[in-house]
Amino acid sequence: MELSSLLTRRRVGMAAAASTAGRLLRLGAVRAEGHCRRLRRAGLERGFLQPTSAGKDAAQKRHVAHFTFQPDRESQEHGQTQKMNLFQAVTSALDNSLAKDPTAVIFGEDVAFGGVFRCTVGLRDKYGKDRVFNTPLCEQGIVGFGIGIAVTGATAIAEIQFADYIFPAFDQIVNEAAKYRYRSGDLFNCGSLTIRSPWGCVGHGGLYHSQCPEAFFAHCPGIKVVIPRSPFQAKGLLLSCIEDKNPCIFFEPKILYRAAVEQVPVEPYTIPLSQAEVIQEGSDITLVAWGTQVHVIREVALMAREKLGVSCEIIDLRTIIPWDVDTVCKSVIKTGRLLISHEAPLTGGFASEISSTVQMLHTRRNPIHFFWEDCYLKLFSHLYHGYG
Amino acid sequence: MAAAVSAASVWRQSLAQAALLLLRRPGVRGLARSGRISFYMTNYGEEGTHVGSAAALDSTDLVFGQYREAGVLMYRDYPLELFMAQCYGNMSDPGKGRQMPVHYGCKERHFVTISSPLATQIPQAVGAAYAAKRANANRIVICYFGEGAASEGDAHAGFNFAATLECPIIFFCRNNGYAISTPTYEQYRGDGIAARGPGYGIMSIRVDGNDVFAVYNATKEARRRAVAENQPFLIEAMTYRIGHHSTSDDSSAYRSVDEVNYWDKQDHPISRLRHYLVSHGWWDEDQEKTWRKQSRKMVMEAFAQAERKLKPNPNLLFSDVYQEMPAQLRKQQESLAQHLQTYGEHYPLDHFDK
Numbered sequence: 001m002e003l004s005s006l007l008t009r010r011r012v013g014m015a016a017a018a019s020t021a022g023r024l025l026r027l028g029a030v031r032a033e034g035h036c037r038r039l040r041r042a043g044l045e046r047g048f049l050q051p052t053s054a055g056k057d058a059a060q061k062r063h064v065a066h067f068t069f070q071p072d073r074e075s076q077e078h079g080q081t082q083k084m085n086l087f088q089a090v091t092s093a094l095d096n097s098l099a100k101d102p103t104a105v106i107f108g109e110d111v112a113f114g115g116v117f118r119c120t121v122g123l124r125d126k127y128g129k130d131r132v133f134n135t136p137l138c139e140q141g142i143v144g145f146g147i148g149i150a151v152t153g154a155t156a157i158a159e160i161q162f163a164d165y166i167f168p169a170f171d172q173i174v175n176e177a178a179k180y181r182y183r184s185g186d187l188f189n190c191g192s193l194t195i196r197s198p199w200g201c202v203g204h205g206g207l208y209h210s211q212c213p214e215a216f217f218a219h220c221p222g223i224k225v226v227i228p229r230s231p232f233q234a235k236g237l238l239l240s241c242i243e244d245k246n247p248c249i250f251f252e253p254k255i256l257y258r259a260a261v262e263q264v265p266v267e268p269y270t271i272p273l274s275q276a277e278v279i280q281e282g283s284d285i286t287l288v289a290w291g292t293q294v295h296v297i298r299e300v301a302l303m304a305r306e307k308l309g310v311s312c313e314i315i316d317l318r319t320i321i322p323w324d325v326d327t328v329c330k331s332v333i334k335t336g337r338l339l340i341s342h343e344a345p346l347t348g349g350f351a352s353e354i355s356s357t358v359q360m361l362h363t364r365r366n367p368i369h370f371f372w373e374d375c376y377l378k379l380f381s382h383l384y385h386g387y388g
Numbered sequence: 389m390a391a392a393v394s395a396a397s398v399w400r401q402s403l404a405q406a407a408l409l410l411l412r413r414p415g416v417r418g419l420a421r422s423g424r425i426s427f428y429m430t431n432y433g434e435e436g437t438h439v440g441s442a443a444a445l446d447s448t449d450l451v452f453g454q455y456r457e458a459g460v461l462m463y464r465d466y467p468l469e470l471f472m473a474q475c476y477g478n479m480s481d482p483g484k485g486r487q488m489p490v491h492y493g494c495k496e497r498h499f500v501t502i503s504s505p506l507a508t509q510i511p512q513a514v515g516a517a518y519a520a521k522r523a524n525a526n527r528i529v530i531c532y533f534g535e536g537a538a539s540e541g542d543a544h545a546g547f548n549f550a551a552t553l554e555c556p557i558i559f560f561c562r563n564n565g566y567a568i569s570t571p572t573y574e575q576y577r578g579d580g581i582a583a584r585g586p587g588y589g590i591m592s593i594r595v596d597g598n599d600v601f602a603v604y605n606a607t608k609e610a611r612r613r614a615v616a617e618n619q620p621f622l623i624e625a626m627t628y629r630i631g632h633h634s635t636s637d638d639s640s641a642y643r644s645v646d647e648v649n650y651w652d653k654q655d656h657p658i659s660r661l662r663h664y665l666v667s668h669g670w671w672d673e674d675q676e677k678t679w680r681k682q683s684r685k686m687v688m689e690a691f692a693q694a695e696r697k698l699k700p701n702p703n704l705l706f707s708d709v710y711q712e713m714p715a716q717l718r719k720q721q722e723s724l725a726q727h728l729q730t731y732g733e734h735y736p737l738d739h740f741d742k
Contacts, residue, residue, distance in 0.1 A: 103519070130522060136552055141511045141545030145553075148515020151500065152450070154522070156515070168541070175505045176512070182708045184493045184501035185484035191711055221709045221717070245711040274714065322714035 067296045071262040078265035087257040089231035089264045090119040093238040096268035098127045101155050106132045108142055108159030117198055117257050143169035147177050150190035160197040163251055164211040177247040178222030191245035199251035200292050200343055212344035214320045224248040224273055225320040229294040231262045236271030253291040276324035282313035285337035290317040293341050332358050420635040425475045429490045433630035435459050436657030437562050440603025451499045452513035452531045455490055464497040472694035479741045485700040506537040510546030517555035521618055528614045530558045536567025538581045547588040550620035558610045559622045564629035569642040582624035590620050597625030598657040701741045
């Protein structure tokens with residue numbers, strides 16, 4: 001059984017029954033080839049997939065979801081910290097922003113009472129109704145309005161209630177926000193616009209409260225797309241997006257709003273955009289993910305080490321565009337293998353961009369031998385340093 | 389009394405000059421038809437809407453246009469040289485030659501750069517007005533659009549946001565009878581655009597767009613109240629698009645010559661203003677002749693100058709996508725540079741700034 005099979009349990013979705021997962025494993029086993037056959041013949045059973053140990057550091061366990069949020073070690077560099085979940089970390093970032101920047105305003109559907117995910121609780125009382133306010137129910141209006149605020153130089157923080165509903169604003173984002181600076185010859189820009197939106201599957205969300213649309217926006221030069229894996233990352237990355245002089249989309253994994261709890265600095269701090277983070281070093285294979293899937297990958301890496309003796313290097317991409325090609329390529333040069341995993345649909349998903357870039361660079365450096373796994377489990381590509 | 393009259397006459401003369409200058413711009417359309425610029429859109433017949441409204445604004449009021457408002461920018465003294473530079477996409481274009489002709493923009497004159505998608509500027513203008521309100525700047529925003537663009541969802545969004553968020557904005561609709569080939573009967577079935585305003589809680593007025601004073605008075609009053617009351621106003625200016633939609637259009641395919649001639653001969657905003665000025669003794673045939681000759685000369689000189697200039701440096705393909713250039717774009721820029729080193733002879737590099 002290949003490494004990819006370890007992912008299918010999460011990949012299939014929260015509601016997948018154990019028998020479905022089992023079926024997938026058998027299919028995967030039938031189609032495996034090459035070095036993977038060795039692993040299969042080791043007689044690994046279906047029970048293989050149950051993690052043997054949660055580990056001393058594992059935090060909250062959700063019985064509905066098939067992952068465990070793993071907090072990072074507490075950061076000492078940014079002063080006093082406080083226990084926060086992800087939505088509280090977002091509130092903290094917004095609080096810091098409105099305190100520092102008198103032009104900053106927050107708007108969107110239902111943000112005034114605190115937001116459907118409680119990200120804006122307390123801010124209207126603290127900063128006033130002209131700075132934290134509801135808009136009519138109209139995403140193209142929300143983003144267009146936000147662009148207009150940003151054109152005057154004020155800071156606009158727009159909320160789209162679910163990433164699934166960002167599409168009416170697609171024209172304003174792609175045709176307007178992304179191109180404002182370029183088309184005007186830098187006479188005008190909307191760099192002080194940030195769009196925040198809950199993202200990703202949550203278990204019960206179905207088609208329209210679960211989407212991960214980052215790949216649609218990855219094809220659009222001029223905007224930045226950022227996805228945090230944790231409360232600490234969320235606050236720092238969101239503050240960077242707000243300060244960044246380009247329009248940014250900040251997707252917040254909604255399943256982590258409550259499930260992810262960490263010590264987060266109270267004061268403002270930033271985490272650089274377009275910098276991926278190697279969160280675990282390894283030597284046999286590079287695993288790339290973002291958002292919630294980082295925690296799935298962490299579990300996978302643990303299982304791979306325990307059961308297969310495989311050493312995984314894990315990269316959290318963090319910024320989808322412009323993405324950190326160097327960190328990923330450097331890692332793949334070291335390990336020789338790459339696996340990318342995301343919640344979003346396979347075809348045209350952002351893994352395609354990463355794998356084609358890495359393969360293109362590898363082709364230039366060395367002749368390589370590569371193959372695609374069968375289409376059903378096509379989550380990744382193997383890159384072998386075959387003729388080296 | 390005498391002072392008031394002379395002040396008024398000076399003002400009216402400058403209005404006339406501005407309007408007549410616009411009339412002289414048919415030459416630019418000729419350039420497109422002769423292949424010297426790629427594309428052009430005229431403003432024939434709508435000059436009253438431009439000059440009347442622009443004259444009623446403060447010079448720092450922010451303007452969001454659609455694409456047929458060149459007269460507003462001209463009223464704010466945007467030089468002919470820069471109009472031409474944008475149309476030619478030459479190295480003097482402040483927009484760095486990136487857009488099709490008539491996509492003007494000017495930061496100093498508070499005229500936001502035009503973009504091709506229709507009505508996208510409407511909710512943006514509302515956001516800008518909200519920021520102006522918060523800044524207590526005594527500025528308003530004016531947002532121009534045609535009756536066709538008013539069908540877009542962005543128009544509905546903009547009107548609703550302006551009303552609910554109490555923004556000091558003037559929505560100025562140029563109802564010129566056509567959206568390319570689509571007449572108003574196929575664009576809407578209600579009572580035009582002005583009638584939609586009250587549905588949003590927006591005070592609205594319909595004016596004769598070819599009466600420059602009516603446009604001026606309506607805009608002046610709307611501006612005064614927008615600042616004082618922080619609420620939006622909607623002005624629907626009824627006018628007529630005498631020219632084709634653009635140089636890619638031949639409107640004889642969908643309307644009669646007689647219809648066009650009526651507006652050109654009987655209800656033209658510039659003619660109406662001229663008759664008014666002449667009847668008051670503030671303008672005459674000789675001044676008309678001199679001014680026409682002078683304008684034509686200015687415009688032709690600006691053409692010749694713009695045509696001689698080089699196009700922008702190809703490196704400008706890659707800058708300003710982001711404020712800083714990301715690594716991937718830098719690599720693409722280097723890749724192009726390498727390509728041109730080897731294959732440069734196949735490209736008209738002599739026409740481009742080095």
